[in-house]
Amino acid sequence: QSALTQPASVSGSPGQSITISCTGTSSDVGSYNFVSWYQQRPGKAPRLLIYEVNKRPSGISNRFSGSKSGNTASLTISGLQAEDEADYSCCSYAGVPSHAVFGGGTKLTVL
Amino acid sequence: QVLLAQSGSEVKKSGASVKVSCKASGYRFNGYGITWVRQAPGQGLEWMGWISGFNGNTKFAQRLQGRLTMTADKSTSTVYMELTSLRSDDTAIYYCARVPVLSLPYYFDYWGQGTLVTVSS
Numbered sequence: 001q002s003a004l005t006q007p008a009s010v011s012g013s014p015g016q017s018i019t020i021s022c023t024g025t026s027s028d029v030g031s032y033n034f035v036s037w038y039q040q041r042p043g044k045a046p047r048l049l050i051y052e053v054n055k056r057p058s059g060i061s062n063r064f065s066g067s068k069s070g071n072t073a074s075l076t077i078s079g080l081q082a083e084d085e086a087d088y089s090c091c092s093y094a095g096v097p098s099h100a101v102f103g104g105g106t107k108l109t110v111l
Numbered sequence: 112q113v114l115l116a117q118s119g120s121e122v123k124k125s126g127a128s129v130k131v132s133c134k135a136s137g138y139r140f141n142g143y144g145i146t147w148v149r150q151a152p153g154q155g156l157e158w159m160g161w162i163s164g165f166n167g168n169t170k171f172a173q174r175l176q177g178r179l180t181m182t183a184d185k186s187t188s189t190v191y192m193e194l195t196s197l198r199s200d201d202t203a204i205y206y207c208a209r210v211p212v213l214s215l216p217y218y219f220d221y222w223g224q225g226t227l228v229t230v231s232s
Contacts, residue, residue: 036218038156045206045222046148046156057220089156093217099170100146100216104155 003028003101004090011109017078020106022090023071028101030071034093037066037075040105041086049088050075077108085110113137115145115207115223122229128195131226133207140164140188144210146219147181147192149203157203161216162190170216197230204228 005023012018022029022037029035035053038046048057050066053073063078073092077084090103118132133145147159160171162181171179180193190207205226208219 034217038219040156045225046208046219047222048218048220051218051220091156091158091218093215097173099161099172100158102148102156102158 003094003098004092004103006088006090006103006106008104009107009109011111012077012080013111014080014082016080017076018080018108020075020077020088020090020108022073022075022092022103024073024092024094024101025071028071028092028094028098029068029073031095032093033068035066035068035073036091037064038089038091039086040089046089080110082110084108113209113221115209115221117205117207117223117226120227120229122231123197125197125199125230125232127197127230128193129197129228130191130193131205131207131228133190133192133223135164135188135190135209138209140183141185142213144213144216145181145183145190146208146210146216148206148208148219150206150225151200151203154203158216159192159205161210163213164188164190165213194228197228199230199232202228202230 037050040046053068054066089105116134146161207223209221
């Protein structure tokens, strides 16, 4: 069982927007603005999409955005494209003793 | 460019140990940390631990304390992850990733290609 809770799957049509939630506790997501999101395509290593809740690394499309409210963080993908089909995982810093915790991952299907 | 090159696949017996390497290049090694994350077949990512490239300080996931060791060789910009007393549920792909903050494992910006560790009985 993962420390952060994500929906197992979400889906959307090309051009639509989807949001993936990531629910933690007051010990992790709720306490720190150190939520990050990763995209993972089959057979590949994860790729950083969002860090510190809502910041995008260089080279990441502005179609990806992050937010947080209380113990729940969210990743929104706008203007869905076929290439967005992948697994998405959230991660939060959690202080001592857990340090860092991941969500179980969400499979995005582009219809 | 930043590159993390991991050692090759391993097959181990239950109870044995495995040591996986992660060689960093393309950046100043002692200015960043390295974290290890694993992924069991069909499962999500699991954070394992972190090591500072500056002073070798480490932090480990509670459930792996006592079985996990991480070391950093600054002369070769290589980090080693050793897991002992292997069990079947340690079968996973093991990833190293760079931590762009020196002090704590906040997020991970570059990842290695992964190393498959298979534990058989």
